[in-house]
Amino acid sequence: MKPYTLLAGIAALALAATGGQAQETPGARPIEQQIGAGGRPVGANWSRSPVIAEHGMAATAHPLATQIALDILKAGGSAVDAAIAANAALGLMEPTGNGIGGDLFAIVYDPATDKLHGINGSGRSPSGQTLAQLRAKLGDAEALPPVGPLPVTIPGTVDAWFAMHERFGKLPMSDVLAPTVRYAREGHPVAPVIAMYLERSLRSFEARQQTIPFDFTNARATWFADGSAPEAGEIFHNPDLAATLETIGREGRDAFYEGELAQVMVDYLQAQGSAYTLADFAAHDSEWVDPACALYRDGYELCELPPNSQGFAALQMVNILKHVDLAQWERGSPEAIHYITEAKRLAYADVARFYADPDFAALPAELLSEEYGRERFALIDPARATPEFGPGEPKLEGEGDTTYLTVVDGEGMMVSLIQSNYRGMGGGLTPDGLGFMFQDRGELYSLDPAHPNAYEPNKRPFQTIIPAFVKKDGKPWMTLGLMGGGMQPQGHVQVLINLVDYGMNLQEAGDASRINHDGGRQPTEPLTGPSADPLGTLFVEPGIPAATVERLRAMGHKVEVIDDGIMFGGYQAIARDPETGVLTGATEMRKDGQASGY
Template sequence: MRAFLTGVAALALTTVPAAAQDAQGLPPVEQQIGAGGRPVGANWSRSPVIAQHGMAATAHPLATQVALDVLKDGGSAVDAAIAANAALGLMEPTGNGIGGDLFAIIYDPKTQQLYGINGSGRSPKEQTLDQLKAKLNGADALPPFGALPITIPGTVDAWFAMHEKFGRRSMADNLAPAVRYAREGHPIAPVIGRYLTLNLKRFEQSSAEFDFANARKLWFADGAPPAAGEIFTNPDLANTLETIGREGRDAYYDGSLTDGMVAYLQEQGSAFTRDDFADHHSEWVEPACVAYKKGYELCELPPNSQGFAALQMVNILKSVDLSQWERGSPEAMHYLVEAKRLAYADVARFYADPDFASFPQDLLTDEYGAERFKLIDPAKATPEFGPGEPKLEGEGDTTYMTVVDGDGMMVSLIQSNYRGMGSGLVAPGTGFMFQDRGELYSLDPAHPNAYAPGKRPFHTIIPAFVKKDGKPYMTLGLMGGGMQPQGHVQVLVNLVDYGMNLQEAGDAARFNHDGGPQPTEELDGPFADPLGTLYVEPGIPAETIAALREMGHTVEVVDDGMMFGGYQAIARDPETGVLTGATEMRKDGQASGY
């Protein structure tokens, strides 16, 4: 562990993160002072938050406070999560909003069960793959901009499904804080300000033809995004949320808002009809759990999400005692990366909408995990892993949040517009951007994830849940495209194998392996990048990076934290009910309780 901690401390002594400097309008400068000492724990982390009656952890301090206000007013954890998520759609439009999709895992103390909800949307029912390809003019993949990658936004329907089952307050009351902040304004947070700047640049550099005028007027009216600390209002979103709160779920999918959205999308070349919106529905699904070590179990949602990739990694890694090496050692890193590559080879081959392609359940067995583990060469990186024979990646912008109430209801929720802020399209007067989640369809008709009418694409966003000794223990999430399953496992390994506390487990330097087979590529390859690239944060020791390169890994050091996800977690002591929360230093977030 010493080498790992030394590497992180060295980072603190060298530079101020670029994001922090940019937020102040200053260039990166040398920092001549390092971290101070701590009475307990690692010097590169801070204390986790501990409380008793309720807790929330989100990517924005104001959204966290919204959740706590709802809990104090008698709302359930689900009420608080909906209220905070609505606020995040306003305050963190770079990561989520009601133009995107939602997944959640909920523990209900009354039934003592885990519930999963899949709030992802589908493609147009009347558009075939051939018709879509004709619109692509020979392109071999869906674009990230414009109408073609849009799928039906599922967030609002998922809110109402969750609320019907577990809510205590009215939906109008739950949405009221976001409505108020949208009308009266809120100050832009530093990291979100940086993401707004990057998204504007990305939209402006695109060669695709799409209607950016409404989005520009909403977020970039003066030719630049609002800066950190600048007050931002969104009266259109306030009106939209107020309408949804007053008229219910149908206002969005089969009511006063629907015709305007459909007409606009059709003007932009979309095949969506009003029936596509009216027929949309979320699905309650059963989370699956896989045992790791020391009584810990990781629980994830099934496809079309990529959650089971984390479970596959866990099944592979329990064949090796990682604690025999330091956390920052090349040996530990190598096994983690190879386990990720093995799991993602299966992701690219098998993960898709289960209504269109069956998922091989053997992928989650101990026996299959042990067989895949045997393929890892402890001395070097395997150039290419193929999928197994059982009986995605891309950077994504997402928000993860979690709420636990005094009764022990625990909500693990993730919500996203996918890449960037989404498709770039904003229907007039609505105040939100449509997602570009359909970019993740494959255009190979033989692939399980191939585009088809009325089909959900492969999905990257995944909430997680952890049991300990068979009891509900912790909500967990780590946003960011293909980073998510490998991030879940890295945090779990930090907790279980290396004894870090909840905050240290998220603050510790991470890796993001990108590349390898993709669920958007042709079924049988050849794959563009079978080995992939191992991106690491500067906290990984230099000697470990050198050793990994000697082992055959392609390693790059990235120092701004942006591609390594955004973590939140809350653990609940099953005996005392005491809550411990943690949030992400790479974001603007806050964990807080009372």
């Protein structure tokens, strides 16, 4: 790892903007008069200390969820028990990012077997609806809508909970879900960032109702009963969700997919025009999968889950960027940001072409090879942004909103878990009396029948949500996640670069300003024909120096400075010292979250 003195040039990455870095907001005071970050005795003055503990740790997007996870650990639960408990709590407390109407992916390190286990808890399309039948419902629309019954896919989270619990759980599921049942009935105070997202969600749903009619009645009654979103500090109750979780804890997985809860969901969906049947819900199951890893440098390996998720995009970026020494430049330099951006664009060109449900389309194994990464790296012009990158030709061998959490227990079990309803809070549909919203993940199907990600019956769509894991010198080292649609793979890689190339600690690696390249060909676009936005836009946070922004523009990038942090994700991480077992955790300023241990 590079000396800590390299941080001297990285202060420009602080999100608390200093003189001359950020574009002024109209009507704001001059930037040179704005107060900046305070001083620190150690480390960068734009970050805070990571959390260090020994016996157990959790990092989530809500302090109360973190405390629930720690309580479960202290009661004798495993890291998996604690992760499920925290995830259930976040579905209540952060409904703008996740819930049991969505999907789940996780990586679990099991110290008993010294092995990484991956679980794909994503749902499928209706088995009785063809692409032609779906197109007939869509009319003249060229893509699936973000709201209503058509983008709904089977919620996979609950089944994934029980699959993980069966293999790694210690406490009864009723005990694991009990804290959230209590908070849902008795109420909890809404956190500030979540309150902002609730207000944004309400405005978005009301705007969409003007053009795409859908049933918002139950959702409005659940979260916006008085016509407005809950404010920060307001006590929020969800008794319907309490009853749903209590039933799941008491009766198990089958209550959600085959029993009374399933019948309520199917009846409601069919009344909205959905093709789902009770048999579709009963047939759902999660899949245990093997994570793949790519060596970056200095012994650090990034590990991700395979498609239908986009995790391998991060591994492709790693295989490209290992061919340039980014540390020769400052982290806020145009050179470093240019290479990261071009590597992302190259990887995502392949994402749009090849990533899909592996039950329907084989992924070229060569995508993760060292040689392929070298070939893709050679396409980068060091001086200019390439106007358009196409996918490679590997040989075939047979704004979304999300929550990420991580838990490590005293025995060394490490859980990296991500869960989402996809866009916003989901598709707006809330089944009668159940207290959660269905996801709109089906919006990510392509309608081009030639595309690997084309809609088909009983098929999983392309997924954006990805948990990550990092090994160091072949040993398990760190859980890592970063929320936010297409931001996720590039966010994973940026955090890894901050740690490995620039010597940042876990907290600084997440607090440092990020970039988010958006655009290029998408997994929902037809395979042939021009891309709607081949160059895309490079969004940067205000901590990126103004001179760097101007230089990137001169290099041909379309750059925009965004100062609200929303599109740059939300980061959590826990590292475990393989010799001492000491845990180091981090969360970040862009969310309400907390890392804590004991």
